[in-house]
Amino acid sequence: MTDALQTHVLHVTTGSGETVADLTRECEAFLGQAAGGRDGLLNVFVPHATAGIAILETGAGSDDDLLAALRELLPADDRWRHRHGSPGHGRDHVLPALVPPHATLPVIAGRLELGTWQSVCLVDTNGDNPERQVRLSFLG
Template sequence: MQDATLFQAMRRISVRTEGRSMRDVSREISAQLGEMGAGEGLLTVFIRHTSASLTIQENADPDVREDLLDALDRLAPADAPYRHSMEGPDDMPAHIKTVLTGPSLQVPVSGGRMLLGTWQGVYVIEHRSRPHSREIVLSFLGTRRD
């Protein structure tokens, strides 16, 4: 019988973005799950920024990601008359896009692997136009892999 003792593990990943983009971080997260010894449980993925966000999205056709970025630009255009503009015209729209898409995700884990669908990946969405270094926190709660 498998030992059902729960354990918690936490890791941080630094991700370099290239400006407005969606960057697949699934491999980096999977590698961290392996290092943690994760078995069965729940992974929380959290980005420590207010102008970048996370999503689970299509990982096969890059046109989907470009269309999503375009849709977010239409929802929060850079040329709207925002009050907050101290960090440039792309900053307030970035905050709005983060509110719409969110700073965290929960992903079930089984056998040490994220239970993503066939065409799903975990993405950092960079809402700013310049490259940035972004920090992601991973928190796993579950059992250890046999």
């Protein structure tokens, strides 16, 4: 019998600018090994105070629209009380309240059960920290 809980940590380089990084293929690859064709749940968690996980369409402009909306909602200026790092970095610490640091997704017969246009994405507006970890956990 396989373990009911299996985990894997992804190491993602996001670079020095704002980014939406599609992690769907990495999630599917992990499930191919961890789920063994079983039903269960995939939890995706980013253990950083300045990044989040979003489920959205990518490649058709929605990822750029999300970053534009975040720039409008959370401008990188001097209004933030949290002031270490690059100018406006305080907004990066507010990001996880709008784009949470986790998502839990259904897995059916070992496959990620996403809608037609949905992708699992890491959202990172913090150019001060270009290296991220993302923990994938399958419970089944």
